[in-house]
Amino acid sequence: MKVLVIGATGLLGSAASAALSERHEVIQASRNGDVRVDLADHESISKMFEAVGKVDAVVACTGVVPFKPLAELTAADFESGVANKVLGQVNLVLLGTPYVNDGGSFTLTTGVLAREPINTGVAASLANGALESFVMAAAAELPRGIRINAVSPSVLEEATGYHEYFLGFPKISSDEVGQAYVKSVDGIQNGRVFSLG
Numbered sequence: 001m002k003v004l005v006i007g008a009t010g011l012l013g014s015a016a017s018a019a020l021s022e023r024h025e026v027i028q029a030s031r032n033g034d035v036r037v038d039l040a041d042h043e044s045i046s047k048m049f050e051a052v053g054k055v056d057a058v059v060a061c062t063g064v065v066p067f068k069p070l071a072e073l074t075a076a077d078f079e080s081g082v083a084n085k086v087l088g089q090v091n092l093v094l095l096g097t098p099y100v101n102d103g104g105s106f107t108l109t110t111g112v113l114a115r116e117p118i119n120t121g122v123a124a125s126l127a128n129g130a131l132e133s134f135v136m137a138a139a140a141e142l143p144r145g146i147r148i149n150a151v152s153p154s155v156l157e158e159a160t161g162y163h164e165y166f167l168g169f170p171k172i173s174s175d176e177v178g179q180a181y182v183k184s185v186d187g188i189q190n191g192r193v194f195s196l197g
C-alpha cells in the first residue's frame with residue numbers, strides 16, 4: 001500500500017513510519033519534511049495531495065495544544081488547540097478523501113487525555129475528545145469503503161519531558177504505538193479509537 005504519514009518526523013510519526021514501512025511504501029510529510037505540508041493551511045493540504053496523488057492510507061501524527069491551568073486558559077488558547085489539533089486533522093480528512101483509493105483509510109492521533117485528565121490538560125482533553133467523536137461519526141459517512149480510526153496513546157517512553165505531568169500513567173513504547181497504526185491501516189476496524197494505556 002501507499003501510505004502518507006503527516007508529522008512523520010515526530011515521536012509518534014517516526015514510530016508509525018517505522019512500523020508501516022515494514023510492509024508498505026511510506027511517504028513522509030510535515031512542514032519541513034520530504035513532502036511539505038502545514039495542516040494549519042488548507043491550500044498547503046490541497047497542494048500536498050495534488051503533488052502526492054492517490055494513496056491507500058493517510059496517517060496524521062500531529063497536533064499542538066496549550067497546556068495551562070484552567071483559570072489561565074483563554075478563549076484564544078482553546079481556539080488555538082482546536083484550530084491546530086482538531087481542525088488540522090479534520091481538514092486533512094475533508095480535503096484528502098478524494099485522494100484516498102476505494103477501501104483505503106485515515107488514521108488520526110488523539111491521546112489519553114480524552115479519557116484521563118491531568119492538571120493543565122483541559123484544552124488537550126477537549127481537543128482529543130472532539131477528534132474521537134469526529135472519528136466515530138465520520139466513519140459512518142465516508143464514501144467508497146474508506147475507513148477512519150484514531151490512535152490514542154498514553155505518554156510515550158521516549159517523551160521524557162512530559163513524564164512528570166503523567167505520574168502513574170503507563171509509558172508506551174514506540175513499538176506498541178507503531179503497531180496501533182499498523183492495526184488501523186491493515187485491519188478492518190472502522191470508527192474505532194485504539195486506546196493505549
Ligand SMILES: NC(=O)c1ccc[n+]([C@@H]2O[C@H](COP(=O)([O-])OP(=O)(O)OC[C@H]3O[C@@H](n4cnc5c(N)ncnc54)[C@H](OP(=O)(O)O)[C@@H]3O)[C@@H](O)[C@H]2O)c1
Pocket residue numbers: 006007008009010011012013029030031032033037038039040061062063064085088109110111112152153154155156157159162
Ligand atoms: N509524545 C507523546 O507521548 C504523545 C502521547 C499521546 C498523544 N500524543 C499526540 O500525538 C501528536 C504528535 O505528538 P508527538 O509527540 O509525536 O509530536 P512531535 O514529536 O512534536 O512531532 C510533531 C510532528 O508533526 C509535524 N508538524 C507539527 N506541526 C505541523 C503542521 N502544522 N503541519 C504538518 N506537520 C506538522 C512536525 O514536523 P515539522 O516541524 O517539520 O512540521 C513533526 O513531524 C500530538 O497531537 C500529541 O498530542 C503524543
